[in-house]
Amino acid sequence: MSDETTEDRGPVTTLATPIRLDFDFTPGIAQSKFLRGLERGKFMGQRCPTCGKVYVPSRGSCPTDGVPTTEDVELANVGTVTTYCVVNVPFAGQSIEIPYICAQVLLDGANLSFMGLIQEIPTDQIRMGMRVEAVWVEPDELTPSLASVRYFRPNGEPDADYETYKEYL
Amino acid sequence: MAERCAVIGVGQTHHKSKREDVSIAGLVREAAKMALEDADLTWADIDAVVIGKAPDMFEGNMMPELYLAPALGAVGKPMFRVHTAGSVGGSTALVAAHLVKSGIHKRVLTVAYEKQSDSDAMWALSVPQPFAAPLLAGAGGYFAPHIRAYMRRSGAPEYIGRMVAVKDRKNAMRNPYAHLHLADIDMKMVEDSMMLWDPLRYLEACPSSDGAAAMVLSSEDAVSGHYPPAWIHGTAMRSEPTMFAGRDQINPQAGRDCSADVYAQAGITNPREQFDVAEVYVPFSWYEPMWLENLGFCELGDGWKLTESGATAFDGDIPWNASGGVLSSNPIGASGMLRFLEVAMQVRGQAGEHQVDGAKLALGQAYGGGSQFFSMWVVGSDKP
Amino acid sequence: MSAADATGRTPRPVSIASFAQSQNVRRDDEHNEVEMLMPVIAEVFGNIGITKDDVDFICSGSSDYLIGGPFSFVMALDAVGVWPPRSESHVEMDGAWALYEAWVLLQEGEIDAALVYSFGRSSLGDLNEILTLQLDPYYVAPLWPDTVSLAALQARALIDSGKATEADFAAIAARSRKDALANPKAQVANDLPVERLLEDDYVVSPLRRHALPPITDGAAAIVLAAGDKARQWADKPVWITGFDHRMETHSLGARDLTSSPSTKKAADVAGLADGPIDVAEIHAPYAHQEIIIKAALGLDDKVAINPSGGPLAANPIMSAGLIRIGEAAARISSGQAKRAVAHATSGPCLQQNLVCVLEGE
Ligand SMILES: [Zn+2]
Numbered sequence: 052m053s054d055e056t057t058e059d060r061g062p063v064t065t066l067a068t069p070i071r072l073d074f075d076f077t078p079g080i081a082q083s084k085f086l087r088g089l090e091r092g093k094f095m096g097q098r099c100p101t102c103g104k105v106y107v108p109s110r111g112s113c114p115t116d117g118v119p120t121t122e123d124v125e126l127a128n129v130g131t132v133t134t135y136c137v138v139n140v141p142f143a144g145q146s147i148e149i150p151y152i153c154a155q156v157l158l159d160g161a162n163l164s165f166m167g168l169i170q171e172i173p174t175d176q177i178r179m180g181m182r183v184e185a186v187w188v189e190p191d192e193l194t195p196s197l198a199s200v201r202y203f204r205p206n207g208e209p210d211a212d213y214e215t216y217k218e219y220l
Numbered sequence: 221m222a223e224r225c226a227v228i229g230v231g232q233t234h235h236k237s238k239r240e241d242v243s244i245a246g247l248v249r250e251a252a253k254m255a256l257e258d259a260d261l262t263w264a265d266i267d268a269v270v271i272g273k274a275p276d277m278f279e280g281n282m283m284p285e286l287y288l289a290p291a292l293g294a295v296g297k298p299m300f301r302v303h304t305a306g307s308v309g310g311s312t313a314l315v316a317a318h319l320v321k322s323g324i325h326k327r328v329l330t331v332a333y334e335k336q337s338d339s340d341a342m343w344a345l346s347v348p349q350p351f352a353a354p355l356l357a358g359a360g361g362y363f364a365p366h367i368r369a370y371m372r373r374s375g376a377p378e379y380i381g382r383m384v385a386v387k388d389r390k391n392a393m394r395n396p397y398a399h400l401h402l403a404d405i406d407m408k409m410v411e412d413s414m415m416l417w418d419p420l421r422y423l424e425a426c427p428s429s430d431g432a433a434a435m436v437l438s439s440e441d442a443v444s445g446h447y448p449p450a451w452i453h454g455t456a457m458r459s460e461p462t463m464f465a466g467r468d469q470i471n472p473q474a475g476r477d478c479s480a481d482v483y484a485q486a487g488i489t490n491p492r493e494q495f496d497v498a499e500v501y502v503p504f505s506w507y508e509p510m511w512l513e514n515l516g517f518c519e520l521g522d523g524w525k526l527t528e529s530g531a532t533a534f535d536g537d538i539p540w541n542a543s544g545g546v547l548s549s550n551p552i553g554a555s556g557m558l559r560f561l562e563v564a565m566q567v568r569g570q571a572g573e574h575q576v577d578g579a580k581l582a583l584g585q586a587y588g589g590g591s592q593f594f595s596m597w598v599v600g601s602d603k604p
Numbered sequence: 605m606s607a608a609d610a611t612g613r614t615p616r617p618v619s620i621a622s623f624a625q626s627q628n629v630r631r632d633d634e635h636n637e638v639e640m641l642m643p644v645i646a647e648v649f650g651n652i653g654i655t656k657d658d659v660d661f662i663c664s665g666s667s668d669y670l671i672g673g674p675f676s677f678v679m680a681l682d683a684v685g686v687w688p689p690r691s692e693s694h695v696e697m698d699g700a701w702a703l704y705e706a707w708v709l710l711q712e713g714e715i716d717a718a719l720v721y722s723f724g725r726s727s728l729g730d731l732n733e734i735l736t737l738q739l740d741p742y743y744v745a746p747l748w749p750d751t752v753s754l755a756a757l758q759a760r761a762l763i764d765s766g767k768a769t770e771a772d773f774a775a776i777a778a779r780s781r782k783d784a785l786a787n788p789k790a791q792v793a794n795d796l797p798v799e800r801l802l803e804d805d806y807v808v809s810p811l812r813r814h815a816l817p818p819i820t821d822g823a824a825a826i827v828l829a830a831g832d833k834a835r836q837w838a839d840k841p842v843w844i845t846g847f848d849h850r851m852e853t854h855s856l857g858a859r860d861l862t863s864s865p866s867t868k869k870a871a872d873v874a875g876l877a878d879g880p881i882d883v884a885e886i887h888a889p890y891a892h893q894e895i896i897i898k899a900a901l902g903l904d905d906k907v908a909i910n911p912s913g914g915p916l917a918a919n920p921i922m923s924a925g926l927i928r929i930g931e932a933a934a935r936i937s938s939g940q941a942k943r944a945v946a947h948a949t950s951g952p953c954l955q956q957n958l959v960c961v962l963e964g965e
Contacts, residue, residue, distance in 0.1 A: 062241070064240035064241070065240065066742060066746070068280070068741065068745065068746045070280050070737070072669075072672070072729050072730070072733060072734060073729060073730070074671075074672030074728045074729045075633075075727075075728055075729075076672065076728065077632070077633050077634070077635065077636055077725075077728070078636060079634070079635050079636030079638065079639045080634060080635060080639055081636075081639065082636060102465075104464075104465035104466075105465075106465070110636060110638045110639075110679060110682055111635075111636060111638045111639040111642065112638050112639070112642055112682045112683055112685070113464075113682075113685060114461035114462070114463060114464040114681075114682040114685065114687070115461060115464045115465075115685050115687035116685045116687075117642070117645065117656060117682070117683060117684045117685025117686075118642075118685070119639075119642060133369075134365040134366065134368050134369045134372075135365055135368065136360075136361060136364030136365045136367075136368065136417045136418055136419070136420070137415070137417070137418035138361055138416075138417055139414070139415050139416055139417065139418065140360065140361075140416040140417060150418070153361055153365070153417075154365070155365055162465030162466070163463055163464065163465050174418070179368070179369075179372060213372075217373070218466050219465075219466070220366070220369040220372075220373065220468070220469065220470060222712040222713065222714065243742060244741065269851075274674075275668050275674035275675060276667075276668055276669055276696065276737075277668060277669070277674050279741065280737065280741065281737060281738075281741045281745075282667065282669040282734065282735070282737035282738045283667065283696060283697070283738050283950065283951070284741075285851075285956075286738050286739075286854055286950070286951040286952070286955055286956065287738070287739065287740045287741065287854050288854075289851045289852070289853060289854055289955075289956075290853045290854060290855070294851045295851060295852060295853045296850060296851070296852075296865075296866070296869060297850065297851060298848065298849050298850060298851070299849075299851040299956065300695065300697075300701065300704075300705070301695055301696050301697050301701075302693065302694070302695055302696075303668075303677070303694055303695065303696040304693060304694050305675055305678065311693055314693075315693070315705060315708075318705075318708050318709055318712065319708060321712050322708050322709070322711035322712045323613045323711065324613065324708060324711060338741075456691070457691050457692065457693060458689040458690065458691060458692070459662075459681065459686050459689060459690055459691075459692035460686055460687060460688075460689040460690075461681060461682055461685070461686055461687060462678055462679065462681075462682075464687065472689075473688065473689050474689035477688070477689045478689070481691075589675065589678050590678075592678075593692075
């Protein structure tokens with residue numbers, strides 16, 4: 052037996068407790084329509100019957116009116132970068148090489164932007180107002196998930212005027 | 221009908237990236253004991269405990285009030301757990317204040333904490349969700365695009381963010397409890413720091429801290445303690461949806477409505493003139509000019525000019541975050557409560573080296589979620 | 605009408621103006637949280653012909669660990685539509701505590717109505733493992749004791765103390781699920797004799813299958829009203845006349861698991877003993893826990909316990925306590941009871957307990 056006492060070894064400062072929990076998520080009715088759209092290579096949104104705004108993806112309700120969004124709306128494959136940042140920080144579970152552009156994309160016909168990855172452009176050339184299009188995976192690789200959209204890329208149209216998207220910032 | 225309520229004790233831990241010397245219970249108890257001593261009370265004098273923190277996943281401990289009850293002397297008492305995202309430290313204090321204002325309790329202990337080093341907060345914020353793109357990279361990734369939008373909308377020069385980063389870290393040198401003590405901080409040092417979420421650099425973002433904050437709130441007939449009480453002149457909370465068509469994320473309506481409510485209660489018509497000091501939740505440098513506008517300290521679009529003029533510096537006419545703010549210490553769940561606590565310290569005259577001379581009336585603000593949850597209070601050295 | 609509480613204060617009368625709950629199911633894999641809540645909130649307003657604009661405060665209860673992601677309550681707000689911005693708060697607790705927070709605000713007299721809601725999806729992960737994370741993270745959780753085993757420890761202590769038998773547990777389960785036949789929202793309802801239940805296998809001895817709550821997805825909502833609104837929204841309001849909650853220590857070894865001093869204390873503060881009780885809705889997820897709570901509340905055998913079927917018939921975690929308050933109020937509204945008590949619990953082996961006393965006119 053060692054002569055060393057517990058005091059000699061100092062306090063225990065760390066205790067690792069691995070925790071693993073698995074969850075089965077439920078997208079819901081409205082989001083399922085969005086995911087089924089992705090499976091067909093299309094962005095599907097929904098319109099609020101009260102205020103007429105188009106949400107993509109819809110979570111099933113209009114966030115301001117609290118009523119179910121009911122009317123399905125197919126949206127364009129192109130949109131406008133309203134704002135963006137360049138991510139240069141590594142984090143656990145990250146699947147994209149840094150630095151990358153993380154942008155808010157307002158699809159034509161939608162009233163809310165959503166977050167998308169921008170590629171095929173150097174990170175220092177991205178601009179607010181840039182027009183972009185979705186690049187999809189091959190038709191036989193389409194699934195009901197966001198993995199069906201590889202990324203967005205500039206589509207060559209002139210930049211959108213600030214006035215046209217400033218209310219979506 | 222509401223009773224008067226005052227802060228009669230405050231306590232906080234030394235905030236650090238890792239508090240390996242204490243357990244979670246030890247951390248919250250450190251702040252709570254200090255608040256009790258400041259109020260000249262013992263555990264037995266407390267009627268109820270209100271605790272707040274950000275997501276349970278930050279420490280891997282579900283509904284931690286259950287485990288923390290004995291460490292906070294809550295056995296046999298009502299104990300309450302609040303969670304309103306980043307604003308939680310503020311809203312936790314407000315729930316405690318309502319317990320006193322309603323006349324239900326005489327003395328309430330309120331505590332907020334985060335022990336970020338016990339888990340991976342970045343992971344907890346970016347838990348892969350099956351229906352969202354895995355792009356976010358923590359809170360900075362969420363807020364950076366809105367900062368860019370503010371710069372565009374206001375025409376602010378890019379060095380404004382760096383000025384805030386330097387100012388708050390200089391203030392932190394006066395605060396022994398602050399996490400970051402960067403003695404050599406200057407504009408160049410910020411500019412040379414790594415670009416994390418362009419346009420946000422490393423030194424323009426808050427640190428990740430372990431820490432806790434605690435306050436004892438009391439009714440008028442139960443006031444005690446070593447310093448005069450900080451009287452609560454107004455309290456307000458507001459929430460708006462995370463995402464909706466036409467949402468202004470730079471100047472959220474919920475923030476404007478919340479301040480209008482709390483100002484009306486406290487008789488504030490000109491915040492820049494009437495307040496002596498403010499502690500405002502600024503986790504990324506650019507949120508100072510944005511919140512200056514949102515809180516009505518200046519006209520829309522002029523927030524950056526106020527920062528640039530030095531008005532919000534320690535020796536300015538309306539010091540913001542004299543403690544060093546969230547940019548210098550960020551135990552997430554406690555960060556909002558620290559804002560509320562620091563203004564109480566200021567009007568009680570107990571802020572030591574970062575005491576703003578003659579501070580009598582002050583604003584504490586916290587926000588959370590996607591700039592959608594707001595909580596605020598106004599405290600003063602005079603009774604309301 | 606109501607007694608002064610511990611601080612000598614007479615509480616402001618606040619009424620349960622409306623109550624709604626979702627269908628309680630084993631697993632709702634069709635709807636997300638927003639879709640689950642929207643019809644409940646529409647119903648709780650619709651019952652009394654009001655809209656979100658008629659309430660001054662909103663408070664909700666839910667748990668991130670049940671939903672499997674941080675900030676689960678944030679998106680749930682979209683089921684209400686908090687625009688223009690609202691005064692709103694959230695507790696990481698059962699909705700019964702959200703109701704308590706709203707009641708506290710109403711006590712100040714500056715607002716007159718509040719919406720309270722809660723939701724829980726116990727089906728998304730392994731509930732037994734998830735609830736382990738409620739335990740002391742240094743000394744207990746790393747051993748991964750599961751929640752059923754902890755309840756079984758408590759049941760064993762109860763039997764060994766001579767306060768109950770396994771047949772008592774079976775009788776409670778049989779009564780609860782038989783009563784649930786009259787509750788269209790219940791998940792588990794049947795009419796089985798005690799002798800048949802005692803043939804069930806043990807899940808963890810001494811708890812047989814029937815003594816455990818079902819795993820339930822569900823949501824619930826209540827509108828609270830005070831002042832003129834309470835009268836406008838109901839001909840005969842159901843009033844909250846006493847309300848309190850208390851905590852016990854966390855260490856199971858330091859507690860007498862066969863009693864519930866926190867429930868007793870909360871009942872005393874809430875003035876439960878000030879008059880006779882007709883109905884009790886008790887949030888005892890495990891059959892044996894009803895015996896402990898009933899004793900702590902000092903209820904005699906004339907009191908109808910869990911006429912809704914209680915948590916043995918549907919146990920949507922985070923909502924099950926709020927539902928007890930709604931169900932107790934419903935018995936008064938329907939004229940079946942004059943005075944009722946509702947109870948909610950949180951934590952392993954009934955660590956934290958809430959008591960709400962309700963009265964009709
Ligand atoms: Zn709408």
